[in-house]
Amino acid sequence: MRTIDLLFDRYGESHQHPFNKRVHWLCVPLITFSLLGMLWAASPWLAMGFVLFAMGYYLRLSLPIATGMLVLAGLMLLVLSQLGEVFYISLVIFILAWIGQFVGHKVEGKKPSFFEDIKFLLVGPAWLLGFVYRRWHIAY
Incomplete structure (x- = not known):
């Protein structure tokens, strides 16, 4: 089994309940956006560096996933570049989205450990993209 499939299966173990899945469809993109926003507020170069680091990780897993994530991250960075003060907006979104994750x-009835949550910060968005790819019959 490929590494990406193993990661998606492991991530999916604690994301089976329909309510929790819906929460993650909302909260994971918001967490990703808000994390990029806080990095952008510190320095746009820091945000772009994080995206490059993430792309290296995704490329090791799957070129199609890396490509999709690059497009999504690029769109998020484009939106962030058009906003004024992004730090506080991003911080509020980050906190509320994490509260949503905890509720989900x-x-x-089960959640990954804190350290798995940190590791899954990069897996979660790719896991959602994997669902989109499967629905559109795109191999990843």
């Missing part, structure tokens, strides 16, 4: 996992 409470309903699920």
